[in-house]
Amino acid sequence: MKKWLSLAALVVLGLALVIGAACGGDGEEEEGVTKLKWGIGIPLTGGYGAAVGVPAEKAFFEDNLATVAGGNASTMKFIHDHHVDFMHQATADPGLCAVSITEEYGMILDTAGINYDELDPNKPHFFQSSATWSLHAPAFFHWLKEARPEVHTIAFVGPDDRTGHAVGDSIVAAAEHFGFDMVVEEYTTPETVEYSHIVTAIYPKDPDIIVTTTIDIYVLLKERGWDGLGVSYYWTDAGPEKVGWGNVEGVILYLPNPIGDHWP
Incomplete structure (x- = not known):
């Protein structure tokens, strides 16, 4: 099966960079971050779910239903149940709902499908690494x-x-x-x-x-x-x-x- 959440390739690279920065360049491990918990809110049902397919592993997944309610519910589960360090919320409605919560926690939030006017200095932990189609x-x-x-x-x-x-x-x-x-x-x-x-x-x-x-x-x-x-x-x-x-x-x-x- 080739079903693959393409964003996972990006996060693996990002994790490698973060973890690599926390370790000594000469091969000696230094004190610092060695493990991160990543939460991914993404629609896993309906039309969006049919496009996404089976998610990649190595992350906590919650169905955000591509809605405001789903974004709020999945964000709270990531924070309080999974204790993630950062998260991704796919599509604009869940992402823009989650940002008000993640900014309070100082947590990095990556999203997809928003317009660039939604990004501003008042949301310093809010990013978009996926497409604005x-x-x-x-x-x-x-x-x-x-x-x-x-x-x-x-x-x-x-x-x-x-x-x-x-x-x-x-x-x-x-x-x-x-x-x-x-x-x-x-x-x-x-x-x-x-x-x-x-x-x-x-x-x-x-x-x-x-x-x-x-x-x-x-x-x-x-x-x-x-x-x-x-x-x-x-x-x-x-x-x-x-x-x-x-x-x-x-x-x-x-x-x-x-x-x-x-x-x-």
Whole structure:
């Protein structure tokens, strides 16, 4: 199984650097940090969970449900039950909920999917090491305009949370700026795992491209005879392993991610 939370590769490097700094360079161990506890709040159910797959080991995991309530609950469990030294909260709603708690404890909090205006000197322990996916939309549509002149209409389906809407806003703005027509903009609740109703709404619009992280939607459209292109702005191995790698051949990835497995 190749399901792998790509962020784990980054934290292993970070742990190596921290632990390495706590040890003498000549091989003699000095007093200092030799072990850290890391808590990862990440949606493990619904559409997000399908993308994440089975988490990596060597950390405490809690399902943050991609919601404010889930972010609060998982943060308190990390602090009071697992006694972690630092944590990651994936997606904007849990991350922005957790930061008010972690700052009180002076704890480092890493997040993903927030916009950069959420980072400021008043949150000195708050970082983002993973993507703000909305930043890549203009570059993608600029490339698309030149590389695929046959493409004119765009559909977007994203999660109905702060991260999903931030990505959707950037995709709509970039697509319209470069002269494409947005024919579908849909959002699904994070717990959604069945997408037939979304596919039924998209199919009559016959978009040239569907932009989504939910690979199931692309596969279901193909099964109905749709002949457009699939585009993913956030790719992991879990989705294609679920639907079959042969069913995702030709999908365009516009966010090359330098950590994790090597993707085709």
